[in-house]
Amino acid sequence: PVAQSCEAGLMPNAVIPLPRDLYQHQGLPWLNARGIDIRSASATNGIQGAIEALQARLPLAEGGANAPRIVNPADHSCYLGSVNEASVSDIDQAIGQAHAEFVAWSGVEVDTRARILERIADAMEKSMFDWVALIMLEAGRTAEDAISEVREAVDFCRYYAQQARGIFGADLNLPGPTGERNQLHWQGRGVWFCISPWNFPLALFVGQVVAALVAGNTVLAKPAEQTPFVAIKAVALMCECGVPLNALHLLCGDGAVIGQAVLNDPRLAGVAFTGSTETAVIINRALAARSGPILPFVAETGGLNTMIVDSTALPEQVVDDVIASAFLSAGQRCSALRVLYLQSEVADKIIAMLTGAMTQLRVGDPADLDTDVGPLIDADALSTVEGHIAQLTEAGALIARCDVPLNLPQGLYLGPHVFEISSIRELKREVFGPVLHVIRYEQVELPKVVEEINQSGYALTLGVHSRIDGFARQIFAATRAGNTYVNRNIVGAVVGVNPFGGQGLSGTGPKAGGPNYLP
Numbered sequence: 078p079v080a081q082s083c084e085a086g087l088m089p090n091a092v093i094p095l096p097r098d099l100y101q102h103q104g105l106p107w108l109n110a111r112g113i114d115i116r117s118a119s120a121t122n123g124i125q126g127a128i129e130a131l132q133a134r135l136p137l138a139e140g141g142a143n144a145p146r147i148v149n150p151a152d153h154s155c156y157l158g159s160v161n162e163a164s165v166s167d168i169d170q171a172i173g174q175a176h177a178e179f180v181a182w183s184g185v186e187v188d189t190r191a192r193i194l195e196r197i198a199d200a201m202e203k204s205m206f207d208w209v210a211l212i213m214l215e216a217g218r219t220a221e222d223a224i225s226e227v228r229e230a231v232d233f234c235r236y237y238a239q240q241a242r243g244i245f246g247a248d249l250n251l252p253g254p255t256g257e258r259n260q261l262h263w264q265g266r267g268v269w270f271c272i273s274p275w276n277f278p279l280a281l282f283v284g285q286v287v288a289a290l291v292a293g294n295t296v297l298a299k300p301a302e303q304t305p306f307v308a309i310k311a312v313a314l315m316c317e318c319g320v321p322l323n324a325l326h327l328l329c330g331d332g333a334v335i336g337q338a339v340l341n342d343p344r345l346a347g348v349a350f351t352g353s354t355e356t357a358v359i360i361n362r363a364l365a366a367r368s369g370p371i372l373p374f375v376a377e378t379g380g381l382n383t384m385i386v387d388s389t390a391l392p393e394q395v396v397d398d399v400i401a402s403a404f405l406s407a408g409q410r411c412s413a414l415r416v417l418y419l420q421s422e423v424a425d426k427i428i429a430m431l432t433g434a435m436t437q438l439r440v441g442d443p444a445d446l447d448t449d450v451g452p453l454i455d456a457d458a459l460s461t462v463e464g465h466i467a468q469l470t471e472a473g474a475l476i477a478r479c480d481v482p483l484n485l486p487q488g489l490y491l492g493p494h495v496f497e498i499s500s501i502r503e504l505k506r507e508v509f510g511p512v513l514h515v516i517r518y519e520q521v522e523l524p525k526v527v528e529e530i531n532q533s534g535y536a537l538t539l540g541v542h543s544r545i546d547g548f549a550r551q552i553f554a555a556t557r558a559g560n561t562y563v564n565r566n567i568v569g570a571v572v573g574v575n576p577f578g579g580q581g582l583s584g585t586g587p588k589a590g591g592p593n594y595l596p
Contacts, residue, residue, distance in 0.1 A: 106239065182321060382402075
């Protein structure tokens with residue numbers, strides 16, 4: 078076929094867009110983030126070269142004697158450095174400068190702000206390997222996960238830039254009752270406090286910050302304590318690309334200390350948060366206790382995410398998607414699969430296939446590009462998940478597990494585990510790690526399954542596997558979830574394609590990477 082095509086002359090199909098132009102048919106088109114084929118020699122050499130160059134520069138910074146030490150969770154001998162924590166006076170100064178800068182920044186043309194976001198995106202793409210190396214070393218993510226994360230950050234910048242042009246760039250003129258014109262326009266609110274997690278230290282950090290900035294707000298950015306260096310690099314890049322120094326302030330340090338100071342400040346205008354449900358509740362209570370204006374709170378939190386598999390589902394596809402959803406990223410995604418419902422007629426077969434597939438997973442250091450499952454982020458996270466595993470193992474619920482190789486560097490490794498339980502009610506909260514819970518159900522019990530899922534209170538992601546379209550539609554209509562995926566994995570939402578977020582215990586509604594986030 079290749080030879081025949083060459084003889085006939087290559088004739089690309091004009092209807093099929095190139096990857097970069099995938100979104101050009103949209104009303105507000107944006108460039109798709111550039112990808113990397115991790116199986117190519119150039120990508121392998123580029124990533125390994127960037128890791129070696131980064132390791133040669135360690136430590137990246139040295140804070141004071143009391144500054145927390147940041148180490149690679151996959152290899153504790155790899156010391157990245159330390160960062161001084163923001164003091165109360167630092168926080169007050171940052172809020173004051175951001176508050177003073179708001180008038181000037183909000184007065185900048187929307188197109189100018191959008192172009193800054195596009196420059197940030199271009200710059201991140203050009204240094205893709207450097208970002209991938211830093212994410213791998215500081216957050217313990219695999220190369221494939223790190224590449225996807227950089228692409229997501231790039232997509233956030235370009236998507237929100239175009240959304241801002243469409244939403245804020247043109248005032249809406251409405252005819253009045255007697256012929257005069259009423260004009261509606263959008264404006265920023267003021268100083269936003271953006272709090273991001275460690276599991277997506279670049280993408281979620283960048284997404285929150287650039288959304289607030291392009292809407293005309295100034296920002297106080299609080300990264301997770303475990304991943305400050307990704308945030309430091311991101312803020313430096315944003316300022317190099319045109320964000321005024323006083324419009325964006327990085328606050329590294331303890332979340333409770335920084336949160337108390339910022340949330341109680343009368344100059345604060347809004348909060349964007351991604352993290353645990355428990356922390357979101359604390360923030361919400363602090364905001365409710367304030368005097369003065371009622372502030373907006375955009376929260377994306379955790380989930381007890383489920384997948385329902387009926388007897389018509391293709392077992393091979395189910396197993397592939399379960400592995401990706403439950404165990405990749407070491408299960409450290411808020412969208413990760415936690416509970417797998419299997420119709421009893423196919424449960425034994427799928428469990429046997431899943432057990433076999435798990436033997437092919439490689440637990441190890443992400444610096445080895447063949448690694449499938451990397452480390453957990455810190456000792457507290459590991460201890461919590463190990464405690465849950467011990468409890469279920471003692472109860473005799475273990476179905477399958479992956480062993481951790483003995484020759485790994487000293488790190489926070491935990492092999493994937495699968496347990497069989499009788500009800501989702503046995504899980505009191507989200508277990509943030511590579512642990513999957515399997516529940517068998519009879520077809521007549523489906524209404525009870527749906528009721529239990531809804532009563533859990535979480536509503537982030539849900540999967541359905543079935544070759545009956547009506548079954549998938551039935552589950553979609555009967556359940557509450559921010560994202561419902563049919564016959565695919567339930568992770569890896571793409572900006573502008575799968576807007577991401579939840580409701581109930583899983584968030585406040587507006588979904589990141591979607592048309593409702595900027596407003």
